[in-house]
Amino acid sequence: MSVALFIITTIAAYLLGSIPSSVWYGIGYFGIDVRKHGSGNAGATNTFRVLGKRAGTIVMLIDVMKGWTATCLASMLFYMGTIAEGDILMYKIIFGIIAIVGHIFPVFVGFKGGKGIATLLGMVLAIHPELAALSIAIFILTLIASQYVSLSSILATLAFPVMSLLGVFGQPETLLVIFGFVMFVLVVITHQKNIVRLLNGNESRVNIFAKSKSKGQS
Template sequence: MSIALLIITIIAAYLLGSIPSSVWYGIGYFGIDVRKHGSGNAGATNTFRILGKRAGTVVMLIDVLKGWTATCLASMLFYMNEIGETELLMYKIIFGIIAIIGHIFPVFVNFKGGKGIATLLGMVLAIHPELALLCITIFILTLLASQYVSLSSILATLAFPVLSWIGVFGHPEPLLIVFGFTMFVLVVFTHQKNIKRLMNGNESRVNIFKSKAERRNS
């Protein structure tokens, strides 16, 4: 693969990740910048809290699609015969991580984005859909039990490398395990404030079954 094509693909992955769905959707349809309300975070969770379930779902799905599409750029290169089968997983991981970086540091809104969980989910769905679905299940069960999105995100992210390591879906893939633990460290880093609030017992709870008005008043 030529250096020029690699650079173009890396830029494409970053720009995909940089799409500030919560900001553009909130301003475009509601006239509300979610960064000025709630937690101030430009992510799906704060969108759920401020704009409601429908808006939060739309933003979350777009963020998932960003990660999935960026990761699948590697498949495009594979079908173009630019990379081999042995390189496919490596490039999927590279492009997916770049999309996550784009989500966290988006060029379109002064490099202040979300925490990248939904984009990471899209990436994992493109790499290992079965394992991703199991991690989603862990996220949902933790959220229903605790109502903490941050805790649910951290545990679901940790589950990916652990389940890969013990070989739940076949022989462990070292590259996936390393990637998974790296992503776990990144998620812990982006959730430092949430972890402190969890430890202090004052982290915000999110009940996805409540109405928008109920969430604002809770």
């Protein structure tokens, strides 16, 4: 693959990740900037807190699609004949990570975005749907039991490389295992404040069964 094509595809992955779905949706539909409410984070979790389940779900799905689409750029390059089949996983990881960076540091809203969990989910869905599905199950079960999104995100992210290493769905792939543990470390780093609040017992809870807020409420 030419350097120019790689650069163009990398920029495309970053711009996809940079789409500030929570900010644009919140302002466009509710007239509310989620960055000025709740935790101040421009992500799906804060959208759930500030705007309710429907808005949070829409934003989360968009963020998942950002990661999935950016990661699948590698498959597009393969079908174009510009990369070898053996290199698909490597490029999927590269483009997926770039999309997550775009979500965390979005060019469209002053480089202050979310924590990238939903975008990471989209990425792993494109890389390994089966492992991603198990991670989602762990996330949901942990969230129902604890009502802590941060704890659920951390445990679900850890589950991905652990299950990959254990060969739950076949022979472990070294690159996939390394990627998973690196992502876990990055998630821990981006959730440092949440971890401190969890340890102190004052982390915010999200009741997924609570009644959604109506349009225009904060």
